[in-house]
Amino acid sequence: MPGSILGSKLITLIASSRNLLCGDLASIFTTFPFLSIMNFEVVLESIEELNEVNLPTIKSVELCAGLQLGGITPSYATTAYFCEHAVPEVHVMIRPRAGGFNYNEYEFKLMVEDIKFFAKLGVTGVVFGLLDENFKIEKEHTKRLYFAAKELGLTRASLYRRLEKYGI
Numbered sequence: 001m002p003g004s005i006l007g008s009k010l011i012t013l014i015a016s017s018r019n020l021l022c023g024d025l026a027s028i029f030t031t032f033p034f035l036s037i038m039n040f041e042v043v044l045e046s047i048e049e050l051n052e053v054n055l056p057t058i059k060s061v062e063l064c065a066g067l068q069l070g071g072i073t074p075s076y077a078t079t080a081y082f083c084e085h086a087v088p089e090v091h092v093m094i095r096p097r098a099g100g101f102n103y104n105e106y107e108f109k110l111m112v113e114d115i116k117f118f119a120k121l122g123v124t125g126v127v128f129g130l131l132d133e134n135f136k137i138e139k140e141h142t143k144r145l146y147f148a149a150k151e152l153g154l155t156r157a158s159l160y161r162r163l164e165k166y167g168i
Contacts, residue, residue, distance in 0.1 A: 044063055045066070045071075047081055047082075050082060050086060053088075054086060054087045055087065058087065059088055059089065060089040061086055061088050063082050063092050063093065069098035069099075071095060072093065072098055073093055074092060074093065076121070079118060083122040090125075091126060092125075092126050092127065093126075093127045093128070094145070095111075096111060103130060103141070111145060112145065115145065115149045116148065118152075119149070119151060125149075126149045128145055130142050130145070
């Protein structure tokens with residue numbers, strides 16, 4: 001559709017999509033009404049951001065803290081607020097620290113406990129990713145986290161999507 005009005009609006013949307021978290025999402029749906037029939041997922045880290053995107057057109061929210069660090073586990077209080085006030089589903093990042101995805105046994109136990117606690121708060125799903133020292137998916141611990149979260153929905157961390165893109 002190069003040159004068409006719809007094509008130029010799509011280009012504008014793509015160019016502005018990097019600012020969706022900071023911009024007024026409601027105005028984007030007004031500008032691009034065809035988007036209201038799509039399901040969107042957004043990554044948020046604050047209550048202010050939730051207030052901007054708490055719309056029926058948002059399918060789910062991935063809640064994390066420290067986006068500048070690649071995302072880490074959010075606080076329990078923030079998660080409780082999201083669970084109580086969010087229109088969309090709430091998926092929580094399970095990542096005890098920044099700096100890679102290879103965790104020691106203590107960090108892994110924290111991740112399991114976080115999943116159990118967040119399930120009690122009412123989250124819809126969790127997001128996590130674990131790698132071994134060769135940057136391959138760490139299967140044993142991943143399987144254990146999967147079973148800890150079996151009652152919840154699972155969202156693959158963007159880490160896994162990046163690995164698959166590069167054939168790792």
